[in-house]
Every structure is written in structure tokens, then in C-alpha cells.
Amino acid sequence: MSSDLVARLRESKSSLSNDSDSLNQVADAIQLLEAKVERYENALEMIRDQTFEHSNSPRLIDQLWHFVRWTKSVARDALEATNTREKKGSGSNRK
Structure with a gap:
């Protein structure tokens, strides 16, 4: 042009x-x-x-999967901690 x-x-x-x-x-x-x-x-x-x-790249894929597993682990721990606090709280309310 x-x-x-x-x-x-x-x-x-x-x-x-x-x-x-x-x-x-x-x-x-x-x-x-x-x-x-x-x-x-x-x-x-x-x-x-x-x-x-x-x-x-395989390295990046491995890093991403590690991040996904770590995120799931943190979420699971947070849910379990919330559940144990709720159980402790409801147990003391029953008295």
C-alpha cells in the first residue's frame, strides 16, 4: 500500500x-x-x-497442579476449623 x-x-x-x-x-x-x-x-x-x-510446559503444569492441591487443602482446613468451632459453640449452649 x-x-x-x-x-x-x-x-x-x-x-x-x-x-x-x-x-x-x-x-x-x-x-x-x-x-x-x-x-x-x-x-x-x-x-x-x-x-x-x-x-x-510440564513445569508450569506441575506448578499449577500444586497450587490447586494447596488451595483445596487450605479450603478443607478452613471448613474443618469452622465445623469444630461450631460444634464447640453448640455444645456449650446446651448446658
């Missing part, structure tokens, strides 16, 4: 050399920006692919 614009800028020559130089500078700047954008897009794709690979 912008390569057409760059070609038109380079082809349109005016009688003043300053305008011609300005047009060439603009065309060069556009090409430089396009190259940078392409490089950044490629880098982002690599980062995205690496993130996906890391998200499927």
Missing part, C-alpha cells in the same frame, strides 16, 4: 531541487518506518509463540 505512495513520491519531480530532496527524504522515512514495523511485528510473533510454548 505505502510502497505505491513511495513510488509516486519518488517519481513526482518538481522544478525545485529542494522539493525533490524533501520528497526523497519523505520516501526514505516511510521505507524506514515500514522496515521497523515489520521487524516489530516479527518480534511480537516470536514473543507470542514463546509464551504459548511456555504456557504448555
